[in-house]
Amino acid sequence: MPADLAVVGLGHLGLPLAQAAVAARIETIGYDPGGPHPAEPAAGITAAEIRRMLSAGFRTVDDPAELGRVRTAVVCAPTPPGPDGTPDLTALGDAARALASRLRPHTTVILESAVQPGTTEEFLRPLLEEGSGLRAGRDFHLAYSPSRTDPGNRDHGYANTPKVIGGLTPACTESAAAFYSRLTDKVVRARGLREAETVKVLETNFRHVNIALVNEMAVLCHGLGIDLWDVIRCAETKPFGFQAFRPGPGVGGHGVALDPGVLPPTGRTLRMVGLAQDINTRMPQYVIQRCATLLNEHGKSARGARVLLLGVTYKPDLADLQGSPAPEIARRLMDMGAAVSYHDPHVPDWRVGQVPVPRADSLYEAAARADLTVLLQHHRTYDLQGLAVKAQLLLDTRGATPAGAAHRL
Structure with missing residues (x-):
């Protein structure tokens, strides 16, 4: 039975997307190269919620041939940090190859995994084109959209969180925007793939750098006998130019700091990100x-x-x-x-x-x-x-x- 959407990767990114799509009455299938069973704890989705998704028509599939019968495929493969600290693209490569061999003309392919700028065009695109014999931007649409899921957040879900879209071509951008407009109230168009990818870099590093600042402040204030928590309470009353972050025992989660400078040809790094990582670790x-x-x-x-x-x-x-x-x-x-x-x-x-x-x-x-x-x-x-x-x-x-x-x- 054909579906409108295939979510490739059912971890902390893919499962919330599938849930939002099912709620919007989009015929959705889920395929995970690592196994067909969703890992709901990592996604903040309970077993009861998964049962409701299944009863509403969501299907998990084992056969990648099912991926050739959808109009939109969103790749949400995990990209954990590798030994050198850069995203490990192994799972993304597996997902791309599974999708490529079944890719049909006019399909819209969107990547949501956290990656460094250039990955969609320089890593994902060749795999899709070589495996399918199709050409991105001509035979199928290719776009990137940074994931903004925040498991457990009761105030901001898919519907009221703006979605950033950047496509290989303007037509790719519009095709991806048309899909996400079914899920969210606002779609923001980036100039292209790299701009959309770099949005994720900026958003993730903003969190890490500001947490590092308050973590350093915590050490400093303890040594001086100052109550940092009271300092933050007072500082956050400023209505402009300040956003409150709070210290903690470390920075967890899936959104690891991303440094785009390790990719050629720049060879440059974000020094502040490296320093923030040192402080937080x-x-x-x-x-x-x-x-x-x-x-x-x-x-x-x-x-x-x-x-x-x-x-x-x-x-x-x-x-x-x-x-x-x-x-x-x-x-x-x-x-x-x-x-x-x-x-x-x-x-x-x-x-x-x-x-x-x-x-x-x-x-x-x-x-x-x-x-x-x-x-x-x-x-x-x-x-x-x-x-x-x-x-x-x-x-x-x-x-x-x-x-x-x-x-x-």
């Missing part, structure tokens, strides 16, 4: 230093201390562990000889490397027994006022506890 170690200092100040050593970690996901109220700083913090504490346990309402089982970490069944009892409780992620279910009373010693890395109730980052 040091935050887990800073959390460990604060843990050790707090224990020492209360006459205890990290060796043999019972440490309870609260919230091990990268984002509140989701089960997604991608890029979470919790594993590194847990590992460093274990290396120091601490007895580490954890509590997270969204993670029933957790391992650091191959080592299982004990899960606390009774949160308040575990906090009362622990020598140190560390809030790494603020889930809505946590009563921080109650935890502050029960815990022997509480380090809040998110600034979520009431002032004076805990030691804050």
Whole structure:
């Protein structure tokens, strides 16, 4: 049975797109070269929501031949950082080859994966053309649209988040815009593919650089005895020229910092992005230093201390562990000889490397027994006022506890 849309890749990008398309009554199929089963925790979509999508007509397919029967194909393959820090295009290449061998004339192909500028034209386009015998811009449309999904965000979904489109040709741009106008209230046209790709670079790096700034401010203010959280509270009352970011134990998520300068022929890098990465990757170690200092100040050593970690996901109220700083913090504490346990309402089982970490069944009892409780992620279910009373010693890395109730980052 033909479909209007094929979503290629059903991870944290593809599944929300498929959900939005099904809600808009677009006949949608999902194909994942890595397997047919959606990974709903990483996408912020529950199993119940997936069941509703399936009952509304969404289909996952195993046979890539089904990709040759759609009008639009959106590639949402994962592009995690490789050993050199640049996006690993292995999954994207697999998706492109699966699509290319079935690609028909007049199909619109859109890439949403996070990539460096030039990838759509210099990597994806040749694979599609060689595998199909068709020519992009003449026989089929090719465009890029940076993903703006934010799992768990109740205020901004597909419909009210503007979608940026950049095509290989003006006709490619218009074809992609026509598709996304069925899903969102506003479509923004970029000049071309590279401009649209660079939008993602700018948006992702904006987040990383500003988080790095407040992370450095957190270290500075702690040394000076200044309450950074109060500083941010006051600063964000400025109605112009300021956007509030808050420090934390690290920067998790799928949106890794992107540096376009490593691609030839420029050879140039974004120095500020590299510095931001250095700062943000040091935050887990800073959390460990604060843990050790707090224990020492209360006459205890990290060796043999019972440490309870609260919230091990990268984002509140989701089960997604991608890029979470919790594993590194847990590992460093274990290396120091601490007895580490954890509590997270969204993670029933957790391992650091191959080592299982004990899960606390009774949160308040575990906090009362622990020598140190560390809030790494603020889930809505946590009563921080109650935890502050029960815990022997509480380090809040998110600034979520009431002032004076805990030691804050």
